[in-house]
Amino acid sequence: MSSEQAHVVTIREVAAAAGVSIGTASKALNGRGKLREETRARVTAAAERLGFRPNPLAQGLLQGRTYTVGLVTGDSFGRFSIPVMLGAEDALGAGQISVFMCDTRDDPIREQHYVERLLARRVEGIIVTGRRTEPRPSIGAGLPVPVVYAMTQSASDDDFSVIPDDRGGGALAARHLLATGRARIGHVTGPERFEAARRRAEGLTDALAEAGTGPAGEPLFGEWTEEWGRQGADILLRAHPDVEAVFCGSDQIARGVSETLRERGRRIPDDVAVVGFDNWEPMVEGCRPPLTTVDMNLGEIGRIAAEHLLEAIGGAPRARGVLTVPCSLVLRESTRVS
């Protein structure tokens, strides 16, 4: 335990305390050069005793590195971007890289401002995250540092984005429902203008077609809300009273759907199975019964994005385009086979 002290200790003081020159102290502390073991020990002891920590500003100035990256989000660090951040932080923290956080509140002016600030601070890279995977304007062409988009995509082909495989997620849900013996499958999801909603619907439709089945009607596009889930379920039940399962575009929608199904006398999962999307704990657990759902592996997305950034910082050729990360299925009561 180093002694508590509010004074910031320089290597000069350590050198003085150990009775060596400042250069020798540096070598001793960094394990460089040839030193007598005794000298090295003396310096180390002095440093320990005084609570010396090398000033990274000075080190960075010399090496031309800062060991920092910026994390820019427009999601107000919400439900989606947080797990992504944590995954990213995992990958970066291990490499002794610290993260500057910047929340843009979805304001392009603020975003520009933050990017400038990050560059001024000489971050070595930038990660951009978002609320949904919809394409967004690039934060800037020809920036002096590599940029990776996670859980959001840049509209520019020159940028590199990591997003969940929504289509695969839809297919995953479909195949699971088919495997549990459900054929007539309905789909209630978010607004059609969302790429995520369209991809998930495609995944479902394709997987069903592949299995030689058809869905229970066209996908019902609406809102990302419980309220719409309730409405959508009503519409679905009216058009297809014999529906055996409902795949929902989000857990919130699934929750509304479940509620209406129950109120209309359908037992879950005995009469109708339900699958959600997001694996958002509080929603999933409040559901009755607990909800089988698709997990986007957001942490994995963040980790992969960060790893790519680290490689780019390390000099690897910059990747371009879009990388999709597989989703997984989390099984709970709502699709149990009785």
Next chain:
Amino acid sequence: MSSEQAHVVTIREVAAAAGVSIGTASKALNGRGKLREETRARVTAAAERLGFRPNPLAQGLLQGRTYTVGLVTGDSFGRFSIPVMLGAEDALGAGQISVFMCDTRDDPIREQHYVERLLARRVEGIIVTGRRTEPRPSIGAGLPVPVVYAMTQSASDDDFSVIPDDRGGGALAARHLLATGRARIGHVTGPERFEAARRRAEGLTDALAEAGTGPAGEPLFGEWTEEWGRQGADILLRAHPDVEAVFCGSDQIARGVSETLRERGRRIPDDVAVVGFDNWEPMVEGCRPPLTTVDMNLGEIGRIAAEHLLEAIGGAPRARGVLTVPCSLVLRESTRVS
């Protein structure tokens, strides 16, 4: 618009481009010293053209400042700490202070590690946030920089914490229910070991006593879940069938309570009014009917914490103890007067 360029420009290059010495360039850019207007303009133009941004590492090294603070959370930047962070970032960002984020995953080892790292990076202060307001061990005594706890309290009296006024929040709910003509008020809340649960219950009880009324039975302590809300409502209805309102310790609990009330044939708000706590959008909006709830003003808490930190950094005497921030009531359907 500065020209796009990947090269990092130094003041030396700006000086060369403007045909002046490096010292003159510095003065011109910082508005210091006596310079001819024409010279100043020439330097500014060159800097602009080359896209010069002063290296904050070098500036910081010289000034002995870094203009950075650390934000340490154990909440995995969850529902509670995010708004706090955003509030803090608001206050700090305005002062050109950047924020290093560190998520400890509630692991004391990681936390210690992060604190070391932040100190090594010469942050000028640290904000610690948490999931709930329960007291937690201090991150360290005698640190060389000021520390403020937000939405969590340090167990040490020497530290300074900013937390919501849970007791006041409970009283707020009670007085609102009384004002809308409800007398027999039940309370379903989280585990009694949580200070927040106890304070909210006290606020309710005290406000009722002040009004000369008594509550509908003792507070029902349980879990912070919907499931417990459902159970709690059942218990309450059995013991007090004539209950006119339920104050809930969280929105999730309120949601469970609302569901059971509805299933037991009670209309909300006509027969029974419901008030939640947290004002957590997705929960509140999914509730039927939409939930009147207590908002802890988390952003405000973060802002206040950050402002105190800034003052301490600026040399103000360090505050100690606990500062509580008032809650506010958000009115929705669940307590409407018919």
Next chain:
DNA sequence: ATGAAAGCGCTAACAT
């Protein structure tokens, strides 16, 4: 009004 030089804390050549 401008330039030269010192120094912030540190590391890496080069000298001894």
Next chain:
DNA sequence: ATGTTAGCGCTTTCAT
């Protein structure tokens, strides 16, 4: 094996 020196990018005296 240790000390000395130069220099990272910048600001700030102090000369000119």
